[in-house]
Amino acid sequence: xxxxxxxxxxxxxxxxxxxxxxxxxxxxxxxxxxxxxxxxxxxxxxxxxxxxxxxxxxxxxxxxxxxxxxxxxxxxxxxxxx
Amino acid sequence: xxxxxxxxxxxxxxxxxxxxxxxxxxxxxxxxxxxxxxxxxxxxxxxxxxxxxxxxxxxxxxxxxxxxxxxxxxxxxxxxxxxxxxxxxxxxxxxxxxxxxxxxxxxxxxxxxxxxxxxxxxxxxxxxxxxxxxxxxxxxxxxxxxxxxxxxxxxxxxxxxxxxxxxxxxxxxxxxxxxxxxxxxxxxxxxxxxxxxxx
Ligand SMILES: [Zn+2]
Numbered sequence: 001x002x003x004x005x006x007x008x009x010x011x012x013x014x015x016x017x018x019x020x021x022x023x024x025x026x027x028x029x030x031x032x033x034x035x036x037x038x039x040x041x042x043x044x045x046x047x048x049x050x051x052x053x054x055x056x057x058x059x060x061x062x063x064x065x066x067x068x069x070x071x072x073x074x075x076x077x078x079x080x081x082x
Numbered sequence: 083x084x085x086x087x088x089x090x091x092x093x094x095x096x097x098x099x100x101x102x103x104x105x106x107x108x109x110x111x112x113x114x115x116x117x118x119x120x121x122x123x124x125x126x127x128x129x130x131x132x133x134x135x136x137x138x139x140x141x142x143x144x145x146x147x148x149x150x151x152x153x154x155x156x157x158x159x160x161x162x163x164x165x166x167x168x169x170x171x172x173x174x175x176x177x178x179x180x181x182x183x184x185x186x187x188x189x190x191x192x193x194x195x196x197x198x199x200x201x202x203x204x205x206x207x208x209x210x211x212x213x214x215x216x217x218x219x220x221x222x223x224x225x226x227x228x229x230x231x232x233x234x235x236x237x238x239x240x241x242x243x244x245x246x247x248x249x250x251x252x253x254x255x256x257x258x259x260x261x262x263x264x265x266x267x268x269x270x271x272x273x274x275x276x277x278x279x280x281x
Contacts, residue, residue: 011267044271047270068106
């Protein structure tokens with residue numbers, strides 16, 4: 001039987017679908033009986049989703065347009081599509 | 083691997099023919115993540131911006147040789163990260179991707195039998211736009227990511243980047259899949275702890 005510490009260590013692997021069928025089954029058995037671990041796995045899932053959202057939001061930076069123009073300016077022969 | 087739709091397959095050709103709109107779209111999609119990851123590797127933002135800019139030029143110059151063995155994103159990040167690693171070497175800087183040893187934020191969370199000392203509770207109230215301690219949850223998350231040790235930061239940023247699969251993340255960083263998973267989990271634990279502290 002997995003204990004809570006084992007479950008916490010495998011939480012990312014579970015939500016990323018990286019556990020084998022048997023490992024995932026052992027996790028589900030523990031989660032069905034343990035409120036703390038269920039909450040924890042939910043928190044890790046929320047953490048993953050919030051991280052992705054935060055990184056997407058931070059995609060644009062001030063100065064991007066100028067840098068983009070500088071890159072294109074250094075490639076005069078590749079600007080046929082302009 | 084994700085299925086790539088026909089449009090995606092034409093992207094390398096469009097790029098090679100100098101299609102500006104295609105380049106701009108890729109730039110806006112990946113430049114921010116490239117700068118974050120390179121900042122982790124070279125140690126400062128200004129150097130990272132130079133490295134990424136050189137990387138984009140190299141991408142455009144070499145796109146004709148792209149063979150589609152990796153995804154386009156995987157190929158582009160590998161080019162940029164190689165440049166970041168050479169820059170770090172030149173500057174005498176090294177980032178350890180060794181996942182051994184280091185404690186994580188759960189080190190003291192369990193009793194001797196591996197049970198929670200304090201049970202975690204559901205985060206029903208944690209939503210992206212929710213304000214906690216005067217800032218949006220997403221801004222706290224961004225700050226927590228920026229406070230991560232470089233190796234964890236590089237992994238969590240790459241794993242959050244659409245179009246890169248886990249094997250490509252490992253290849254671009256030159257680390258094993260096992261190491262990558264440990265670093266990713268540790269990074270998430272740290273971000274999770276930062277959020278939990280606010281509740
Ligand atoms: Zn448990």
